[in-house]
Amino acid sequence: MYLRRSPRRSRLGAALLGVAALLVSACSSSSGPTAGSAGAADAALAALPRATPSALAPYYAQRLTWRDCGVPGFECATLKAPLDYARPDAGGVRLAVARKKATGPGKKLGSLLVNPGGPGGSAVGYLQQYAGIGYPAAVRARYDMVAVDPRGVARSEPVECLDGREMDRYTQTDVTPDDQRETDALVASYRKFAEGCGADAPKLLRHVSTVEAARDMDLLRAALGDRKLTYVGASYGTFLGATYAGLFPDRVGRLVLDGAMDPSLPARRLNLDQTTGFETAFQSFAKDCVRQSDCPLGGRGTTPGQVGKNLKAFFRKLDARPLRTGDPDGRRLGEALATTGVIAAMYDEGAWEQLREALTTAMKDNDGAGLLALADSYYERDPDGRYTNLMFANAAVNCLDLPAAFSSPEQVRGSLPAFEKASPVFGESLAWATLNCAYWPVRxxxxxxRIEAKGAAPIVVVGTTRDPATPYRWARSLADQLSSGRLLTYEGDGHTAYGRGSACVDTTINTYLLRGTPPPTTGKRCS
Known part of the structure; x- marks a missing residue:
């Protein structure tokens, strides 16, 4: 499933840092092609006992030793957590923590933990590159800004699966197989990816779940000396934050869940909803594109449906004949990378101009460099051919959190009509992307x-009406599930809402963080 990492300073970075596993890893759940949400409605995440188990006492008693970490204004530390919370004495993991202390003036309100989503996005990198310098000055003045890379992510004992050249091949694998040979090649690619992850960290791979990451956050809360957790999470970070609230409702301070996920849904429903979300975002792009003089997919009067058909036809041409890109490693732009580049730009309307330029260059000049650059930003591939571990951690968490959506290519084929109905442009490739976890080496x-978090303080859930990656209906559902959920609606485009240009959204969230005043129980709408 495609989720989110959160904003960097540039507009496109704001979109891409919030993206998760695009054609690499699908969020997953029930394996049947007709699975619905039945069963989930009967199960709710149970809170943990309030008393700290004696076996965990040493972890809760630890204090952080801060040191310079090479980025001006930031300090770093290491947090220790048990590898397996059921066996705290059986070894541990070391988690990277970063902090930027409150700048003042005004009374300090404690620590504000941030998570950019993914799963797999580096929270420490996000803090240092954006949140610690880009959050509102009034918030940074009153809070110590803090981040921890979840287990298996970035600086916290990262999961590694493939080297750079292997990842290059993986990201170019045809994800719309036309025959058995191409289907076998896709399955082989998924298997190789999974086997690489299993060989790298066989023990850790069993313990990178969202529940364990949420329990790690409570250790960090204690180590920081905070009685309650104050937290802003984006996209997958909303699932992490909601999970924390479900496990520790009495320790919830001020929680903002922006671009919310719905934890009650099985994978087929999650992926279909998200496929619809990308189609909704593409329709907005298409309507805007045909009003521009440089739209390569149609002119004024062209319907969004025809724009989609034109793009799909272009993808089919790339499937048969990839374009040159000028890449020093010889990569060409095929359908898989082009789809990644287009979907990446759906996360933020600020990237639409760049997408039009990249499509124009590709369609008229047969040069795929622009779309390749969008895809590389999405995958966090640098010019030297190195990838961060984003995609590895993303698969590791997603495939552990829920059972695989589909267990065979035959099940995917059976679901293609539903996915293509949800999105004629992206449905086929998104359906095949759900197969990744079927070959995962860990159950x-x-x-x-459902997550109810009974007894928790008010929790602000933010939903954007045309969000591509976390459809608005998920925010409504999560706000309804949470016993103290307060829905904040942003009527607009793009993935997530805080810090993306709406003064109404920003003022509402800042007021909540600084004064503790949440939106009304009836919800609030912004544009």
């Missing part, structure tokens, strides 16, 4: 469930 430990 999943999670299931769909």
């Amino acid at each position: 999943p430990t999670g299931e769909p469930h």
Whole structure:
């Protein structure tokens, strides 16, 4: 499933840092092609006992030793957590933590933990590159800004699966197979990816779930000396934050869940909803594109449906004959990378101009460099051919949190009509992307469930009406599930809402963080 990492300073970076596993890893759940949400409605995440188990006492008693981490204004530390919370004495993991202390003036309100989503996005990198300098000055003045890379992510004992050249081949694999040979090649690619992850970290791979990451956040809360957790999470970070609230409702301070996920849905429903979300975002792009003088997919009067057909036809041409890109490693732009580049730009309307330029260059000049650059930003591939571990951690968490959506290519084929109905442009490739977890070397430990967090303080859930990656209906559902959920609606485009240009959204969230005043129980709408 495609989720989110959160904003960097540039507009496109704001979109891409919020993206998750695009054609690499699908969020997953029930394996049947007709699975719905039945069953999930009967299960709710249970809160943990308030008393700290004696076996965890040493972890809760630890204090962080801060040191310079090479980025001006930031300090770094290491947090220790048990590898397996059921066996705290059986070894641990070391988690990277970063902090930027409150700048003042005004009374300090404690620590504000941030998570950019993914799963797999580096929270430490996000803090240092954006949140610690880009959050509103009034918020940074009153809070110590803090981040921890979840287990298996970035600086926290990262999961590694493939080297750079292997990842290059993986990201170019045809994800719309036309025959058995191409289907076998896709399955082989998924298997190789999974086997690489299993060989790298066989023990850790069993313990990178969202529940464990949420429990790690409570250790960090204690180590920081905070009685309650104050937190802003984006996209997948909303699932992480909601999970924390479900496990520790009495320790919830001020929680903002922006671009919310719905934990009660099984994978087929999650992926279909998200496919619809990308189609909704593409329709907005298409309507805007044909009003521009440089739209390569049609002119004034062209319907969004025809724009989609034109793009799909272009993808089919790339499937048969990839374009040159000028890449020093010889990569060409095929359908897979082009689809990644287009979907990446759906996360933020600020990237639409760049997408039009990249499509124009590709369609008229047979030069795929622009779309390749969008795809590389999405995958976090640098010019030297190195990838961060974003995609590896993303698969590791997703495939552990829920059972695989489909267990065979035959099941995917059976679901193609539903996915293509949800999105004529992206449905086929998104359906095949759900197959990744079918070959995962570790059995999943999670299931769909509601999160109620009974007894928690008010929790602000933010939803954007035309969000491509976390459809608005998910925010409404999560706000309804949470016993203290307060829905904040942003009527607009793009993925997530805080810090993306709406003064109404920003003022509402800042007021909540600084004064503790949430939106009304009836919800609030912004544009």
